[in-house]
Every structure is written in C-alpha cells, then in structure tokens.
Amino acid sequence: MHIKKPLSFDKLLSTIEKLAAYSETNIADGVTRLAYSQNDELAHQYIIKLAQQYGLDCQQDIVGNVFITLPGQDPSLPAIATGSHLDSVPNGGKYDGILGVMAGLYSLTQFQPKQLTRSLTLIIFRCEESSRFGISCLGSKILTGNIDPQKWHETKDNHGKTLYQAIDEAGYQSAKLEQAELANDAYGAFVELHIEQGKCLEAANKAIGVVNGIAAPTRFRVDVYGQADHSGATPMSQRQDALVSAATIITTLNSLANHEAQLGTVATVGKLNVYPNAINVIPGHVRFYIDIRGIELDSINRVVQGLQQLIAQIMASQPITITLDSLSQEHPVKLNPRLCQTISQLCSEQHIEYLDMLSGAGHDAMYMAQKYPTAMIFIPSKAGISHHKDEFSSPDDIILGATLLTKTLEKLANQKENN
Numbered sequence: 001m002h003i004k005k006p007l008s009f010d011k012l013l014s015t016i017e018k019l020a021a022y023s024e025t026n027i028a029d030g031v032t033r034l035a036y037s038q039n040d041e042l043a044h045q046y047i048i049k050l051a052q053q054y055g056l057d058c059q060q061d062i063v064g065n066v067f068i069t070l071p072g073q074d075p076s077l078p079a080i081a082t083g084s085h086l087d088s089v090p091n092g093g094k095y096d097g098i099l100g101v102m103a104g105l106y107s108l109t110q111f112q113p114k115q116l117t118r119s120l121t122l123i124i125f126r127c128e129e130s131s132r133f134g135i136s137c138l139g140s141k142i143l144t145g146n147i148d149p150q151k152w153h154e155t156k157d158n159h160g161k162t163l164y165q166a167i168d169e170a171g172y173q174s175a176k177l178e179q180a181e182l183a184n185d186a187y188g189a190f191v192e193l194h195i196e197q198g199k200c201l202e203a204a205n206k207a208i209g210v211v212n213g214i215a216a217p218t219r220f221r222v223d224v225y226g227q228a229d230h231s232g233a234t235p236m237s238q239r240q241d242a243l244v245s246a247a248t249i250i251t252t253l254n255s256l257a258n259h260e261a262q263l264g265t266v267a268t269v270g271k272l273n274v275y276p277n278a279i280n281v282i283p284g285h286v287r288f289y290i291d292i293r294g295i296e297l298d299s300i301n302r303v304v305q306g307l308q309q310l311i312a313q314i315m316a317s318q319p320i321t322i323t324l325d326s327l328s329q330e331h332p333v334k335l336n337p338r339l340c341q342t343i344s345q346l347c348s349e350q351h352i353e354y355l356d357m358l359s360g361a362g363h364d365a366m367y368m369a370q371k372y373p374t375a376m377i378f379i380p381s382k383a384g385i386s387h388h389k390d391e392f393s394s395p396d397d398i399i400l401g402a403t404l405l406t407k408t409l410e411k412l413a414n415q416k417e418n419n
C-alpha cells in the first residue's frame with residue numbers, strides 16, 4: 001500500500017462542491033441528504049471510492065460508519081482519529097460535516113504508510129443530524145456505547161419507516177448494532193474539524209476556533225393554562241391571561257441567562273403557540289419551548305432553578321397552572337485541555353490568529369470525548385449561517401483548517417505518550 005499522490009487543495013474544494021449534488025433537492029434549494037437515504041449512501045460510497053483511488057484502506061462497520069486508515073510505524077500504539085459526517089438537514093448547506101470528512105481525507109493523503117509513528121484513521125459517522133429520526137449523532141453514540149435500543153426500535157421517520165428498517169435497507173444490520181462499539185483504547189485522540197455555525201469567529205476576526213467545550217442543550221416544554229375569555233367583556237382584575245404569565249417567564253429566563261453570560265450560558269425561547277390565538281380572546285393556553293445551553297453544569301442548573309422558582313411563585317399567586325416538561329438534559333462536554341493546547345501552540349507557530357471558544361451546537365466529538373481525549377477546530381461560517389442553503393465557508397478558511405488539522409494529526413501521531 002502506498003499513497004499515490006497527496007490530495008490537492010483544488011481537489012479538496014472541488015469534492016466539497018461535487019458532494020452537494022448528492023441531494024434530494026435541487027442545489028438552489030440547498031442540500032437534502034438525510035441519514036440512510038439513497039443519496040446519503042451514494043455520498044458515502046463516493047468518498048470510499050475516492051479514498052481507495054488515493055491508496056487508502058476503507059472499512060465499514062455494521063451500521064455503515066466508515067473507517068479510512070493510514071497505517072503508522074507502531075501498530076501497538078492507539079491510532080489518532082479525525083472525522084465528521086456526510087448527512088445533512090433538509091435544505092442544508094454544503095459544508096456542515098463534509099468539511100471535516102474531506103479535510104480528514106486531505107490530511108491522510110499527505111503522508112505515506114509508516115511515515116508517522118501512529119496510524120491515522122478518518123471516521124465518517126452515520127446519522128449525525130437528528131432531522132430524519134429525531135436522534136442526533138447516532139453513529140458516534142453507537143461507537144461509544146450510548147445506545148438506547150428500546151427507544152430506537154420504535155423510532156420512525158415522517159413516512160413511517162423505522163430507523164432500524166432504514167439501516168437494514170441501506171445494507172447494514174441494525175440487529176447487531178451494539179457490536180459496533182469501539183474498544184476504549186482504540187484511539188489515542190480524536191480531533192474534529194467543523195464549520196462554526198455561529199458568528200463568534202467573524203466577530204472576533206479570527207480564522208480558527210480552538211473549541212474547549214461543547215454546550216449540550218437542556219430543553220423544556222412549558223404549558224401555561226389560564227382562562228380564555230372575551231377581551232372586551234373581562235375586566236383586568238378577573239383575567240387569567242396565560243400569555244402574560246408566559247411573557248413573565250420568558251423575560252425572567254432571559255435575565256437569568258444574562259446573569260450567567262460570563263460563563264457562556266445561553267437560554268432561548270424560539271417556539272411559542274398561543275391558543276386560541278385570536279385578537280379578541282384572552283389567551284387561555286400558551287405552549288412554548290425553552291432551550292438552555294452552556295458548558296458549566298452549575299450555571300445551567302442555576303438558570304433551571306430560577307425558572308422553577310418563578311413558576312412556583314406564579315402558580316402560588318395567580319389562578320394559573322404551569323407545567324414544565326423536561327425534553328432533554330444532556331451534559332455539557334469539556335474537551336481535552338492538552339489537545340486544545342497542542343492546537344493553540346500550532347496556531348501560534350504558524351502565526352494563525354485563533355479564538356478559544358465553545359461550541360453551541362452538538363457534534364460527534366461530544367460522544368467521542370467520553371472514550372478518547374478529544375478536541376475540535378472551527379473555521380468561520382459566513383454570517384453564522386448554517387443548516388441553510390446560504391451556508392458558506394471561504395476556500396482560504398477551508399484550506400487553513402485542513403492544513404491545521406493535518407499538522408495537528410501529524411504531531412499527535414508522532415507522540416509516543418498518550419494525551
């Protein structure tokens with residue numbers, strides 16, 4: 001086995017463009033490549049073929065996760081892994097996930113087998129986006145033993161197809177998915193390159209983000225029940241206006257999160273329904289959704305406690321009923337400080353201006369971090385737009401990100417000691 005030639009920057013950029021054609025929607029409407037769909041399968045096969053053309057060895061596990069490996073000198077040392085995903089949201093962008101896969105392939109082809117001490121592995125995780133089945137990071141959850149067979153068994157897409165049917169129809173074996181879990185010592189480190197999907201890098205005018213933590217969402221559904229009455233015939237003193245109470249909760253939530261802003265905690269109400277939603281009726285019922293994210297669990301808990309106290313106060317002082325249902329309570333993930341330091345140091349050596357930052361969005365790296373020392377590198381997203389057809393990262397930033405990833409993997413693969 002040998003690498004026929006290093007993958008060029010041109011090929012890196014043109015393949016990202018080419019992959020956008022594997023989509024159920026026309027490119028003018030963005031990329032729609034849902035997990036385990038036909039286009040998703042074709043995109044994976046395309047990358048496998050490309051890697052093989054360059055001389056790399058490719059394997060797939062029982063659920064379709066792809067492992068592309070460049071062997072190192074010492075197979076007794078755990079390999080260094082990189083990777084990301086190829087599936088998209090409906091009408092998504094060209095770069096989310098694909099960047100990390102293509103930059104990983106670029107990195108592996110810059111070396112010959114046995115040139116580095118440790119092996120390098122590019123992992124393409126299946127079903128990172130929750131769009132089709134409501135489950136995010138499926139591939140990395142399976143690889144790290146975070147499986148929920150009971151729930152997954154019943155999970156269906158919008159057309160009534162179960163997750164397990166979709167996996168099997170794509171040619172994999174859902175019945176054996178727990179066998180895909182990786183050994184705890186399979187990798188010495190994992191580094192994922194991804195687009196930022198936010199505006200922090202642009203605002204700071206930095207080309208690289210060194211991600212030291214991933215903020216996982218804590219989500220609630222809130223139902224506020226009052227009394228729907230005529231807006232003209234009901235005096236102010238007799239009202240049980242659900243929307244007024246909802247508004248109090250929303251503004252208080254905002255100030256609770258503002259108090260925690262220095263720790264990076266954020267809280268959002270982005271979805272709200274008012275019933276009956278008529279101009280001349282006092283709202284009798286309001287349902288809204290709360291999304292709290294941060295990297296400091298204590299900080300998130302203070303916001304949640306503040307929220308619970310406020311709800312108790314409102315219910316004690318007014319004839320209003322409020323229910324708070326927990327939808328998800330994932331723990332924030334701190335990434336490996338030594339790996340982050342290695343990346344920052346490489347940036348300094350290359351005179352690259354970087355920003356230490358958090359990821360507000362979840363990634364496969366979140367689960368890989370449970371088993372292996374893990375870090376992430378971000379490049380800017382134009383105007384912070386992502387999961388949208390206008391998602392854009394510049395060729396210069398992509399090249400810089402791929403170069404930094406390569407240098408990082410090279411350095412880690414030549415280290416004998418583990419991080």
Ligand SMILES: [Zn+2]
Pocket residue numbers: 085096097128194
């Ligand atoms: Zn992604």
